[in-house]
Amino acid sequence: MKIKTPVISLLITTVIASSAVVIANEPVQPISPVKVINLAQVELGKKLFFDPRLSKSGFISCNSCHNLSMGGTDNLKTSIGHKWQQGPINSPTVLNSSLNIAQFWDGRAADLKEQAGGPIANPGEMASTHTLAIDVLQSMPGYVTEFKQVFGTDKIDIDQVTQAIAEFEKTLVTPNSRFDQWLLGNKNAITDTELAGYNLFKQVGCTACHNGEALGGTSFQKMGLVKPYITTNKAEGLSAVTGKDADRFKFKVPTLRNVEMTYPYFHDGEAATLTEAVDIMGRLQLGKHFSESENAQIVAFLKTLTGEQPSFLLPILPPSVDKTPKPVPFD
Amino acid sequence: MKIKTPVISLLITTVIASSAVVIANEPVQPISPVKVINLAQVELGKKLFFDPRLSKSGFISCNSCHNLSMGGTDNLKTSIGHKWQQGPINSPTVLNSSLNIAQFWDGRAADLKEQAGGPIANPGEMASTHTLAIDVLQSMPGYVTEFKQVFGTDKIDIDQVTQAIAEFEKTLVTPNSRFDQWLLGNKNAITDTELAGYNLFKQVGCTACHNGEALGGTSFQKMGLVKPYITTNKAEGLSAVTGKDADRFKFKVPTLRNVEMTYPYFHDGEAATLTEAVDIMGRLQLGKHFSESENAQIVAFLKTLTGEQPSFLLPILPPSVDKTPKPVPFD
Numbered sequence: 001m002k003i004k005t006p007v008i009s010l011l012i013t014t015v016i017a018s019s020a021v022v023i024a025n026e027p028v029q030p031i032s033p034v035k036v037i038n039l040a041q042v043e044l045g046k047k048l049f050f051d052p053r054l055s056k057s058g059f060i061s062c063n064s065c066h067n068l069s070m071g072g073t074d075n076l077k078t079s080i081g082h083k084w085q086q087g088p089i090n091s092p093t094v095l096n097s098s099l100n101i102a103q104f105w106d107g108r109a110a111d112l113k114e115q116a117g118g119p120i121a122n123p124g125e126m127a128s129t130h131t132l133a134i135d136v137l138q139s140m141p142g143y144v145t146e147f148k149q150v151f152g153t154d155k156i157d158i159d160q161v162t163q164a165i166a167e168f169e170k171t172l173v174t175p176n177s178r179f180d181q182w183l184l185g186n187k188n189a190i191t192d193t194e195l196a197g198y199n200l201f202k203q204v205g206c207t208a209c210h211n212g213e214a215l216g217g218t219s220f221q222k223m224g225l226v227k228p229y230i231t232t233n234k235a236e237g238l239s240a241v242t243g244k245d246a247d248r249f250k251f252k253v254p255t256l257r258n259v260e261m262t263y264p265y266f267h268d269g270e271a272a273t274l275t276e277a278v279d280i281m282g283r284l285q286l287g288k289h290f291s292e293s294e295n296a297q298i299v300a301f302l303k304t305l306t307g308e309q310p311s312f313l314l315p316i317l318p319p320s321v322d323k324t325p326k327p328v329p330f331d
Numbered sequence: 332m333k334i335k336t337p338v339i340s341l342l343i344t345t346v347i348a349s350s351a352v353v354i355a356n357e358p359v360q361p362i363s364p365v366k367v368i369n370l371a372q373v374e375l376g377k378k379l380f381f382d383p384r385l386s387k388s389g390f391i392s393c394n395s396c397h398n399l400s401m402g403g404t405d406n407l408k409t410s411i412g413h414k415w416q417q418g419p420i421n422s423p424t425v426l427n428s429s430l431n432i433a434q435f436w437d438g439r440a441a442d443l444k445e446q447a448g449g450p451i452a453n454p455g456e457m458a459s460t461h462t463l464a465i466d467v468l469q470s471m472p473g474y475v476t477e478f479k480q481v482f483g484t485d486k487i488d489i490d491q492v493t494q495a496i497a498e499f500e501k502t503l504v505t506p507n508s509r510f511d512q513w514l515l516g517n518k519n520a521i522t523d524t525e526l527a528g529y530n531l532f533k534q535v536g537c538t539a540c541h542n543g544e545a546l547g548g549t550s551f552q553k554m555g556l557v558k559p560y561i562t563t564n565k566a567e568g569l570s571a572v573t574g575k576d577a578d579r580f581k582f583k584v585p586t587l588r589n590v591e592m593t594y595p596y597f598h599d600g601e602a603a604t605l606t607e608a609v610d611i612m613g614r615l616q617l618g619k620h621f622s623e624s625e626n627a628q629i630v631a632f633l634k635t636l637t638g639e640q641p642s643f644l645l646p647i648l649p650p651s652v653d654k655t656p657k658p659v660p661f662d
Contacts, residue, residue: 050400059395059411069381069648076660080390084415086661261650273653309647316640317400319592322604329407330417 027207028215030180031096031257031307034171040150045168047146047315048161054133055126057082058327062119062165066094068310071261072172077269082127089235090269093262095310096255098170100217105251105267107220108241112166117158130158136325137161142318174258174307182304190304197301204288206281206298215256215305223249223267226287229280233268260303274299358538359546361511362427362588362638365502371481376499378477378646379492385464386457388413389658393450393496397425399641402592403503408600413458420566421600424593426641427586429501431548436582436598438551439572443497448489461489467656468492473649505589505638513635521635528632535619537612537629546587546636554580554598557618560611564599591634605630 036042048054052061065079065087066072072095074080079087089105097103103115119125120133128136137143138156147156150164179198181189190198201207210216220238223229229249238247251267265271271280278298282288290298367373379385383392396410396418397403403424405411410418420436428434434446450456451464459467468474469487478487481495510529512520521529532538541547551569554560560580569578582598596602602611609629613619621629 052398052401053406057411058407059405064390067383069646070383071650074390075384075651076389076658080388080660084660263651272657275653311644313642314645315400319402320406320594322606326603327407329411329415 026183027202027211028179028183029213030183031099031173031175031177031213033175034173036167036171038150038167041164041167042171043168043315044146044150045164045166046312047143047317048165049168050315051317053136053317053320053324053327054120054128054161055082056128056132056327057329059329060126062094062116065091065119065125068094068172071095071258071309072097073262075263077264079125081125082123085124087124089233089267090264092254093258094169095172095174095262096214096217096257098173099212099214099255100252101219102252105235106237106240107252112169113162116162116165116169132325133161134158136320139324140318140321146318172310174309177257177305177307179301179304180307191300193297194300194304197297197299198304200294201298201301204282205286209253209285210256216253217255219253220247220250221253221285223251223284225285227284229284231268231270233270235267237267256302256305258306258309260306274302278302357514358533358542359510359514360544361514362430362504362506362508362544364506365504367498367502369481369498372495372498373502374499374646375477375481376495376497377643378474378648379496380499381646382648384467384648384651384655384658385451385459385492386413387459387463387658388660390660391457393425393447396422396450396456399425399503402426402589402640403428404593406594408595410456412456413454416455418455420564420598421595423585424589425500426503426505426593427545427548427588429504430543430545430586431583432550433583436566437568437571438583443500444493447493447496447500463656464492465489467651470655471649471652477649503641505640508588508636508638510632510635511638522631524628525631525635528628528630529635531625532629532632535613536617540584540616541587547584548586550584551578551581552584552616554582554615556616558615560615562599562601564601566598568598587633587636589637589640591637605633609633 049062049066052059052064054061060082065074067074072093074091076091078089079091081087092105097115098112101107103109103112104118109115109118117130120128121130134156137147143156144154147160148154151160178189178194182195201210207215209219209221212218223237235251236248238250238252239245241247254262254265259265259274263272263274265274265277266280271277275295278295279290282290282295380393383390383395385392391413396405398405403426405422407422409420410422412418423436429443432438434440434443435449440446440449448461451459452461465487468478474487475485478491479485482491509520509525513526532541538546540550540552543549554568566582567579569581569583570576572578585593585596590596590605594603594605596605596608597611602608606626609626610621613621613626
């Protein structure tokens, strides 16, 4: 026994090390499993994420534009807000958003918690106010009880609301895509065409920006690096946050996880298909004209990035009571 | 052994018969368990129910106005339709709607299947057409495969779509409310006040219309029987279907199941609270002025009618593909 044990240990160590080496050599990493710190917050945050009473109209919830049935997006060029206002920018996916360096296309929110408060009070989105949203929640015994269980106080505040929503959003990772299975050593998980697409993706330099666990989300880059990007969209990106002219048209690089589900593409939603998006990215960011078959290979690779979608029971919301402030859908 | 067996049988028979008698003597019956005929249709129908791509905008699904997180309603006076149009009538709950004699407030659809096609093609609601909705579904390999599994054909049609949605909706029953537990013999399931409310509910004649498993849904009655109902709402009810003057202002009696969750009340959504609804019903339908405590008793009883809400995993929808007709949220 004394002789055998070290051998087995060594064997295990070698396998792990070898597997780690394979992954370490790739610019893309598998998605780590969910690290949920507070399950009670997650359950509360899930209700809030689905609750349209956080909007002035009582009709729009977080899930309206970050629809978890549809890749965490609304699949529209730009979103529909209060009274059908046309949003200024494409709704980014909430899936794997915990891996982002910052939130929103221009990074104006440092993290998910800070982000969650934005749309609630944005007149063009949910059009409520933090005060009104809290009044609505505080009116309902169902919510008061749950907030007390989670945060230990009878008094609900916006900090608790955004904390719970953010905690729920942290669970929205999508592990075990076919590509992750390949990264972890299952060489049959992707086809030769898909692998060729990945190799091309690396070779031409897509991974300069689309790398790491999320294949993006970790840097701001200028849209239109080699050639200018022509759009009628008025968003100027990071410069709106930093005030620096040098940051004009720099946007957060979007994750490519589940990209098959998160159409249309770019901050203005103008690329309807992956084929179009890959073509534009090649020409404008890399100065590279992909042939039809190269484009198809990269698109095939991108479709291997669809992971396991969040799986949970549709939350049932506490009913409003007589004193709950009424929604105002029409003025 | 030969002696005991008949005794036990007799005992069981007596208990069952006795239990049956208790229920039979009440004008309200417990909700029967779901009778699901076709599980594959249910799963497909669930996806369709949550799919906003059945609307012109790509933003409105069945679940938008019949939100299963909120009692199968939108909790608005009247609904929000395509381009934020104000709907003409309060969105009735989809919960237990399989128990209705007919669908819509005016009964213009014979059953759930016939109903399901309406909102998709209504310019004020989802604003699509059956042709467009089918083109959208037929474009997606994910749906084509599932329709083939369920209906055995490569060609999707509106008949299959509405059949699957209706089959899903049949599962949306809410058994095991506290009141049903009481009906089934658990005398501690409701309080004395709630029981007093039920007795009053029967005594004054509410059960003339609100009876059976759903406490409603089985007849059309004139809104404003004893005194006229004053409203700015233009709906005229059953007469729009029959063409008979005698049917003016006759509406389908709504179910009272889960009524705590299905506010606001009446076809125009003008009663914000149960207290208000009970007061108006008493005066206008029964010529009865409830005292404050009588009203509170009935409201307490009504809140015992909240049953187990539908419990299922949020469906994940097949992604659109390059050829899928694009949503048109803004013209």
